[in-house]
Amino acid sequence: MVAACFGSGETQPLTGEPIKKLAMLATTFACLSGWLLGYDIGITNGMLEPVAKGFNMSHRQMQIFVGILNMMALPGCIFAGWSADYFGRRPTIAAGAALFFVGNSLMALTQSFVLLVVGRAIAGFAMGLTLVTEPLYTAEMSPARLRGMLSTNVEVSFNVGILFGFIASWAFEDFDDDVSWRYMLGLSLIAPVASLFGVFAVLPESPRWLASQGRLHEAEATLNQLLGPNEAKRAIMAMQSSHSGGLDKCVEKTLAEAMACPKMRWLFFIGGGVAFFSQATGIESIMYYSGVILERGGLARRDMLMGMVGVGICKLIAIVVSGQIVDRVGRRPLLMLSSLGMSMSMQILGVSFVFSWGWSSKLVAIIAFVVLFSMGYGPIVYTLNAELFPQSCRSAGLTLGMSVARVTSAIVAVSFLSLADVLTTGGAFLFFAVWGLAAVAFVSQLVPETSGKSLEDNDDSAATM
Numbered sequence: 001m002v003a004a005c006f007g008s009g010e011t012q013p014l015t016g017e018p019i020k021k022l023a024m025l026a027t028t029f030a031c032l033s034g035w036l037l038g039y040d041i042g043i044t045n046g047m048l049e050p051v052a053k054g055f056n057m058s059h060r061q062m063q064i065f066v067g068i069l070n071m072m073a074l075p076g077c078i079f080a081g082w083s084a085d086y087f088g089r090r091p092t093i094a095a096g097a098a099l100f101f102v103g104n105s106l107m108a109l110t111q112s113f114v115l116l117v118v119g120r121a122i123a124g125f126a127m128g129l130t131l132v133t134e135p136l137y138t139a140e141m142s143p144a145r146l147r148g149m150l151s152t153n154v155e156v157s158f159n160v161g162i163l164f165g166f167i168a169s170w171a172f173e174d175f176d177d178d179v180s181w182r183y184m185l186g187l188s189l190i191a192p193v194a195s196l197f198g199v200f201a202v203l204p205e206s207p208r209w210l211a212s213q214g215r216l217h218e219a220e221a222t223l224n225q226l227l228g229p230n231e232a233k234r235a236i237m238a239m240q241s242s243h244s245g246g247l248d249k250c251v252e253k254t255l256a257e258a259m260a261c262p263k264m265r266w267l268f269f270i271g272g273g274v275a276f277f278s279q280a281t282g283i284e285s286i287m288y289y290s291g292v293i294l295e296r297g298g299l300a301r302r303d304m305l306m307g308m309v310g311v312g313i314c315k316l317i318a319i320v321v322s323g324q325i326v327d328r329v330g331r332r333p334l335l336m337l338s339s340l341g342m343s344m345s346m347q348i349l350g351v352s353f354v355f356s357w358g359w360s361s362k363l364v365a366i367i368a369f370v371v372l373f374s375m376g377y378g379p380i381v382y383t384l385n386a387e388l389f390p391q392s393c394r395s396a397g398l399t400l401g402m403s404v405a406r407v408t409s410a411i412v413a414v415s416f417l418s419l420a421d422v423l424t425t426g427g428a429f430l431f432f433a434v435w436g437l438a439a440v441a442f443v444s445q446l447v448p449e450t451s452g453k454s455l456e457d458n459d460d461s462a463a464t465m
Contacts, residue, residue, distance in 0.1 A: 023142060023227070026202065026203050027137075027138045027141055027153050029198030029199070030093060030198070031153050032198065033129075034130060034134055035161035036100050036192060036195075040123060041069075041162055041288065042162040042163065043188075045289075045305075046166070046291070046308075047169065048291065048292075054181075055116065059417055059418075065116070067413040068120050068121050069123060070406050070407075070409040071410040072124030072127075073410070074403055074407055075128065076096075076129050077131060078403060079125075079129065080133050083133075088206070089137040090203050092129055093130075093195070096126045097191075097199070099126035100126040100130075100188075100191070101193065102119075103119045103123030103125075107120060131406070132398045134382075135382035135383065135386045136395055138382075140394075153323070155319050156319050156320060156323060159374060163309070166305070166308045172184055173301070204226075205218075219236075220236050258393040264389075264397075271385045271397055272400055272401055272404040274380070274447060276404050277442060278373075278378075278405055279409040279412060281343070281346070281373075281377070282346060282435070283370075285413075288413055289417070290311065290366055291305070291308065294308075294359060294362060296353075297358070297362040299363075310363075311363075311367055314370065315370040315371065316374075318370070318372075319374040322334065322379055326380065331383065332447055336443050338380075339377075341369075341372030342369055342436045342439075343436025343437050344368075346369060348365040350426040350433060351426065353425045354430075384450060385401040387450040416428065
């Protein structure tokens with residue numbers, strides 16, 4: 001039954017065909033919510049201290065405030081899978097942008113800790129919608145030979161947002177604590193408005209979703225707008241071949257329906273495993289608490305904020321470099337490099353606390369960690385999960401993968417300060433280093449290479465596993 005949902009096609013990527021402007025424009029607009037998500041994470045470092053002072057937060061309340069974003073992303077991911085299948089990719093992207101606007105507006109205006117958390121929870125739900133739908137949409141809109149690069153745009157926009165968040169935290173440092181973080185949140189409201197404009201004025205619906213609904217003529221017209229003539233023709237033939245056995249064989253499956261197939265369960269294990277290790281290695285401890293880490297390491301607050309701007313710049317450069325090489329080098333080699341490098345960086349960071357080394361060693365280790373994360377797991381967790389699954393299970397696969405990532409991320413975010421109290425700060429980072437070594441073994445033994453193939457070719461590969 002699963003094999004019937006897969007198209008056939010050559011395994012060699014098509015090269016030399018021009019990339020259409022609409023493909024670039026659509027994937028760029030689709031990434032605006034990723035920018036907003038990154039910005040929210042970036043300003044958390046700068047706003048955590050003034051917000052904690054203003055609302056008289058305990059350590060527990062600080063962890064709840066930080067972690068609720070990822071906790072609410074889980075139901076957002078689950079809803080996104082259903083919504084993207086039922087309503088389409090475009091409406092789900094629009095819903096995420098609208099909820100980001102509502103959540104961040106509520107946080108910026110509230111005088112209540114409860115409403116502050118509610119606003120962040122709404123933004124977290126929007127985050128879940130974004131994490132599933134944007135990479136799904138981007139993968140389905142991109143030419144095969146450039147899918148890795150264009151899918152990396154999701155992570156590029158995310159990292160640009162983080163950098164802007166770090167810069168905003170530094171720029172508003174001299175403002176009164178009661179208003180500085182509100183200005184930071186106010187700036188974030190531009191992105192969802194621009195994203196909504198893009199949905200209604202620019203973005204076409206995904207041709208793969210249109211085909212799954214039996215709207216083959218619309219899918220063909222969209223593919224001709226997005227791809228070169230040869231690749232468009234090949235994709236259209238694959239879709240027609242898939243539907244020749246009956247529309248019911250290619251209809252999008254729910255997560256429960258997909259899990260009934262042993263081959264799909266294996267793909268879920270691989271995709272979910274990559275998503276798990278992307279967070280279990282400790283990236284959220286760096287992104288949310290790096291300010292606390294560097295201040296514990298002896299760096300003054302303003303210098304810490306400037307240091308985080310440097311971290312954001314290095315992270316962005318790394319993701320841009322990754323986008324240029326991911327389709328040539330492949331997914332597996334970059335994941336291997338990322339796993340090993342992150343583990344080594346965490347070891348250095350942990351040892352620097354154990355032996356009380358200076359703040360410079362800690363900053364170097366943090367920069368090395370985020371660079372190596374951005375070279376591998378940062379973008380590839382989205383790209384691989386979008387490529388790994390056949391059309392009938394793609395949104396379900398992304399839903400599961402991103403849900404695993406958000407659960408793991410939430411656990412790290414809500415427990416890091418407590419973990420550091422129990423194991424010491426150095427011990428907490430050495431704990432993350434162990435997960436990095438486990439990730440090396442997982443990738444080397446289980447993760448397949450998916451680069452350079454059309455989505456229909458990857459469907460065939462899945463069918464023969």
